Amino acid sequence: DSRAADRTVDSVCPYCGVGCQLTYHIKDEKILFVEGRDGPSNQGRLCVKGRFGFDYPYHPARLSRPLIRRPGVPKGLDPDFDPRHPLTHFREASWDEALDLAADGLKAIKSAQGPDGLAGFGSAKCSNEEAWLFQKLVRTSFGSNHVDHCTRLCHASSVAALMECIGSGAVTASFMQALQADVVILTGCNPAINHPVAATYFKQAARNGTKLIILDPRGQALDAYAHRSVRFTPGGDVSLYNAMLNVIVSEGLFDQAYIDAHTEGFEALKSHVRELTPEAMSPACGVAPEQIRELARLYASADKAMIFWGMGISQHVHGTDNARCLISLALACGHTGRPGTGLHPLRGQNNVQGASDAGMIPMVLPDYQPVTDAQVRAAFEELWNTPLDATPGLTVVEIMDAIAAGTIKGMYILGENPAMSDPDLDHARAALASLEHLVVQDLFVTETAQFADVILPASAWPEKDGSVTNTNRQVQLGRAAVPLPGEAKPDWWIIQQIATRLGLDWGYTHPREVFAEMKQVMASLDHITWERLERESSVTYPCPAEDAPGADVVFSDTFPTSSGRATFTPTRPLPPDEPVDGDFPTVLITGRQLEHWHTGSMTRRSRVLDDLEPEPVASLAPAELVRLRLTPGEPITITTRRGDITLKARVDPLMAEGMVFVPFCYVEAAANLLTNPALDPDGKIPEFKYAACRLQRA
Numbered sequence: 001d002s003r004a005a006d007r008t009v010d011s012v013c014p015y016c017g018v019g020c021q022l023t024y025h026i027k028d029e030k031i032l033f034v035e036g037r038d039g040p041s042n043q044g045r046l047c048v049k050g051r052f053g054f055d056y057p058y059h060p061a062r063l064s065r066p067l068i069r070r071p072g073v074p075k076g077l078d079p080d081f082d083p084r085h086p087l088t089h090f091r092e093a094s095w096d097e098a099l100d101l102a103a104d105g106l107k108a109i110k111s112a113q114g115p116d117g118l119a120g121f122g123s124a125k126c127s128n129e130e131a132w133l134f135q136k137l138v139r140t141s142f143g144s145n146h147v148d149h150c151t152r153l154c155h156a157s158s159v160a161a162l163m164e165c166i167g168s169g170a171v172t173a174s175f176m177q178a179l180q181a182d183v184v185i186l187t188g189c190n191p192a193i194n195h196p197v198a199a200t201y202f203k204q205a206a207r208n209g210t211k212l213i214i215l216d217p218r219g220q221a222l223d224a225y226a227h228r229s230v231r232f233t234p235g236g237d238v239s240l241y242n243a244m245l246n247v248i249v250s251e252g253l254f255d256q257a258y259i260d261a262h263t264e265g266f267e268a269l270k271s272h273v274r275e276l277t278p279e280a281m282s283p284a285c286g287v288a289p290e291q292i293r294e295l296a297r298l299y300a301s302a303d304k305a306m307i308f309w310g311m312g313i314s315q316h317v318h319g320t321d322n323a324r325c326l327i328s329l330a331l332a333c334g335h336t337g338r339p340g341t342g343l344h345p346l347r348g349q350n351n352v353q354g355a356s357d358a359g360m361i362p363m364v365l366p367d368y369q370p371v372t373d374a375q376v377r378a379a380f381e382e383l384w385n386t387p388l389d390a391t392p393g394l395t396v397v398e399i400m401d402a403i404a405a406g407t408i409k410g411m412y413i414l415g416e417n418p419a420m421s422d423p424d425l426d427h428a429r430a431a432l433a434s435l436e437h438l439v440v441q442d443l444f445v446t447e448t449a450q451f452a453d454v455i456l457p458a459s460a461w462p463e464k465d466g467s468v469t470n471t472n473r474q475v476q477l478g479r480a481a482v483p484l485p486g487e488a489k490p491d492w493w494i495i496q497q498i499a500t501r502l503g504l505d506w507g508y509t510h511p512r513e514v515f516a517e518m519k520q521v522m523a524s525l526d527h528i529t530w531e532r533l534e535r536e537s538s539v540t541y542p543c544p545a546e547d548a549p550g551a552d553v554v555f556s557d558t559f560p561t562s563s564g565r566a567t568f569t570p571t572r573p574l575p576p577d578e579p580v581d582g583d584f585p586t587v588l589i590t591g592r593q594l595e596h597w598h599t600g601s602m603t604r605r606s607r608v609l610d611d612l613e614p615e616p617v618a619s620l621a622p623a624e625l626v627r628l629r630l631t632p633g634e635p636i637t638i639t640t641r642r643g644d645i646t647l648k649a650r651v652d653p654l655m656a657e658g659m660v661f662v663p664f665c666y667v668e669a670a671a672n673l674l675t676n677p678a679l680d681p682d683g684k685i686p687e688f689k690y691a692a693c694r695l696q697r698a
């Protein structure tokens with residue numbers, strides 16, 4: 001009831017990369033309800049998470065005081081541990097005691113092991129300013145580049161390909177541009193589940209005559225709006241895209257004028273794809289040659305066309321090759337740089353774009369400036385008055401391996417939940433348990449915090465000021481709406497307290513000062529000031545002037561590469577790392593549900609969302625249930641080479657036979673106990689979208 005609210009505060013949704021703007025309605029310093037606001041990416045719309053996922057800060061398990069592990073309590077997931085009553089395993093501490101212990105442990109490891117003994121995981125839940133401070137802390141205090149976050153599990157391969165081929169890791173056009181496109185390809189993404197408000201624009205585009213082409217191993221709700229919906233064999237994506245490139249080359253459907261003006265390497269691509277005909281690729285991708293030809297012709301002959309992709313593309317050992325293929329398709333047909341054209345990896349979390357821009361990545365400093373470049377380092381060394389390591393750091397899964405190998409002995413984890421999100425969880429959890437010192441900063445005693453020596457109670461999104469950058473490159477301002485509970489603190493304050501104890505002299509008093517520092521070395525933020533964000537709430541980068549809107553579509557003249565041209569990178573189809581076989585004949589795919597966000601730390605503590613999807617389920621095609629003699633709701637055991645879980649079977653007509661889908665947010669049947677840690681060699685992203693498994697009635 002809006003009449004009951006005594007004030008409102010405008011902010012941004014904390015969940016997906018769409019970045020919907022919203023208004024908190026507040027009474028007695030508590031959020032009563034949320035309404036959509038007229039933001040550039042949502043125009044008043046919200047999905048179920050944005051509308052109902054606001055009450056997690058008030059969950060009884062919310063931390064309000066620092067905690068320290070009690071002596072003798074083993075690290076790890078104890079089935080008897082109740083996060084609402086953490087004092088069985090931890091004791092409360094003052095901020096000074098907890099911060100001193102946190103910093104002393106990190107210092108001791110650094111002096112015994114050197115900089116390589118420590119690492120940090122931030123999170124895409126961090127604001128831009130928190131991400132900046134966290135990577136700055138690791139680089140200037142730990143003394144290494146061992147800092148990473150969940151982008152590594154999300155679009156690292158897409159970013160690697162985009163950086164290589166077009167010189168920029170961000171989207172070339174917003175998803176609103178789909179409304180102007182003649183053809184839109186959605187591949188390896190399921191926007192109605194993972195980017196629900198973006199999906200409403202795809203539906204709107206389809207209603208207006210845009211031809212939606214959906215390419216995916218699974219069916220989805222948007223199929224009802226699609227001109228063509230084509231299901232390919234899991235892992236057959238590189239084959240399918242190369243066959244489409246073959247058709248475009250062999251039928252002369254490419255845009256020679258665009259290629260001559262803006263690209264290099266097309267002749268090599270042409271000869272490379274010559275033998276990758278639809279007939280040759282069809283067995284691997286499971287799509288008929290004539291259908292491949294039709295898809296290629298539809299895309300290439302459109303005046304304006306866009307490609308959107310998601311983690312079905314990126315989370316493979318060939319994830320970077322997948323993105324290289326999609327980039328080649330767009331470049332060959334001249335489908336970038338104009339309204340209604342572009343390449344758009346749908347970024348997952350509300351600030352995965354911004355946290356990456358702000359440098360929470362091991363191989364690059366902010367704005368993707370390589371740590372190996374002496375000139376780049378010199379600029380940051382001058383700004384931070386500290387020498388910087390020239391060696392790229394380790395990535396998420398590599399850090400877990402380094403812990404298991406005994407190299408890394410201490411970690412600071414901010415908002416990330418690797419005890420649920422990493423592949424091959426038995427390995428990851430054993431690594432976390434073996435750490436000599438683990439500091440976790442979070443809202444709850446998450447699964448990862450159950451391995452911690454010190455837990456620092458952090459701020460929830462509605463309790464703090466900060467900027468975030470959505471999938472459309474829109475930098476938006478989140479505003480503190482309600483007070484922090486108990487002794488919980490803003491995250492920037494906690495990071496600074498650790499920094500002070502590690503010998504750094506920072507002295508920030510508000511995130512706006514951090515943003516001002518970022519602007520000194522991040523050209524992406526040119527003409528975007530904190531004051532402007534306060535005034536306008538959202539500004540797109542790159543932005544040409546303080547009184548101009550940012551660029552919705554980029555790279556119309558030139559690409560940000562050394563030659564100003566984009567590059568075609570040929571790829572060869574590769575099999576999945578762990579193909580199905582007689583022992584493990586079914587493909588396991590993991591991902592998200594509409595109602596739950598990533599590892600569920602927030603949404604499973606939101607009442608409505610938890611009521612809507614309260615327990616783990618495995619989605620199977622109707623024929624699979626018949627084959628297994630299961631009725632929906634009966635338990636099923638899924639086994640891979642790494643472990644097994646048991647959960648309820650759900651019938652899902654959108655699934656194909658030979659595959660099973662499991663969401664990864666349920667600790668009681670943690671999907672990542674099953675997943676394969678094999679990495680893409682370029683993006684270093686694990687193959688979450690393909691593991692060979694066996695299904696049995698439980």
Ligand code: SF4
Pocket residue numbers: 013014015016017018019020042045046047048049050051195196197198
């Ligand atoms: Fe939030 Fe994404 Fe839903 Fe928008 S679409 S309300 S940003 S979860």
